[in-house]
Amino acid sequence: KQEVTQIPAALSVPEGENLVLNCSFTDSAIYNLQWFRQDPGKGLTSLLLIQSSQREQTSGRLNASLDKSSGRSTLYIAASQPGDSATYLCAVRDSTGNQFYFGTGTSLTVIP
Amino acid sequence: DAGITQSPRHKVTETGTPVTLRCHQTENHRYMYWYRQDPGHGLRLIHYSYGVKDTDKGEVSDGYSVSRSKTEDFLLTLESATSSQTSVYFCAISDFTGNEQFFGPGTRLTVL
Numbered sequence: 001k002q003e004v005t006q007i008p009a010a011l012s013v014p015e016g017e018n019l020v021l022n023c024s025f026t027d028s029a030i031y032n033l034q035w036f037r038q039d040p041g042k043g044l045t046s047l048l049l050i051q052s053s054q055r056e057q058t059s060g061r062l063n064a065s066l067d068k069s070s071g072r073s074t075l076y077i078a079a080s081q082p083g084d085s086a087t088y089l090c091a092v093r094d095s096t097g098n099q100f101y102f103g104t105g106t107s108l109t110v111i112p
Numbered sequence: 113d114a115g116i117t118q119s120p121r122h123k124v125t126e127t128g129t130p131v132t133l134r135c136h137q138t139e140n141h142r143y144m145y146w147y148r149q150d151p152g153h154g155l156r157l158i159h160y161s162y163g164v165k166d167t168d169k170g171e172v173s174d175g176y177s178v179s180r181s182k183t184e185d186f187l188l189t190l191e192s193a194t195s196s197q198t199s200v201y202f203c204a205i206s207d208f209t210g211n212e213q214f215f216g217p218g219t220r221l222t223v224l
């Protein structure tokens with residue numbers, strides 16, 4: 001069974017800092033990987049989707065990379081802002097395309 | 113935002129009672145998913161649907177059933193609710209297997 005781990009569980013940084021969030025998975029046979037943010041008491045908002053054949057995706061200040069062979073993905077946030085404070089989740093879609101496995105998330109606080 | 117609504121948004125019920133949660137989408141997406149989110153476990157897939165009347169089990173399907181009689185509606189039923197089913201339930205949709213998932217706002221269910 002696929003296991004997805006996100007470290008650290010919580011992170012606090014000053015505004016303006018660049019930061020990296022980590023996601024690791026145990027089975028490299030994946031279909032794709034998706035990053036989400038979740039605000040307290042809310043649903044999940046999709047940030048970036050990386051297909052298994054891709055190495056990275058970018059959207060604004062966000063860049064996600066994927067190293068399938070090592071079972072790792074990183075989410076890079078440039079010039080962090082207080083509005084970036086949220087929990088960030090990664091999710092792996094397995095090779096069948098039908099099962100999803102989520103990490104427990106990294107809770108990010110950006111201090112003004 | 114993807115047009116996904118969930119009802120009810122909050123529900124308190126007693127052990128042994130049946131409960132049905134509804135997910136409604138206006139995007140005409142083929143795939144629909146039900147997840148539960150619990151502290152320490154992240155999101156876990158309960159059931160999914162790949163078309164009208166086509167459903168399959170996820171990682172934690174025991175105690176749950178689903179139905180999809182129309183493209184836009186996906187129902188999750190707890191035949192006899194237990195306290196272990198207290199959780200936040202999220203619905204998600206996707207148009208194709210390899211594409212992004214979009215999430216609804218969630219339903220907080222408490223089973224006393």
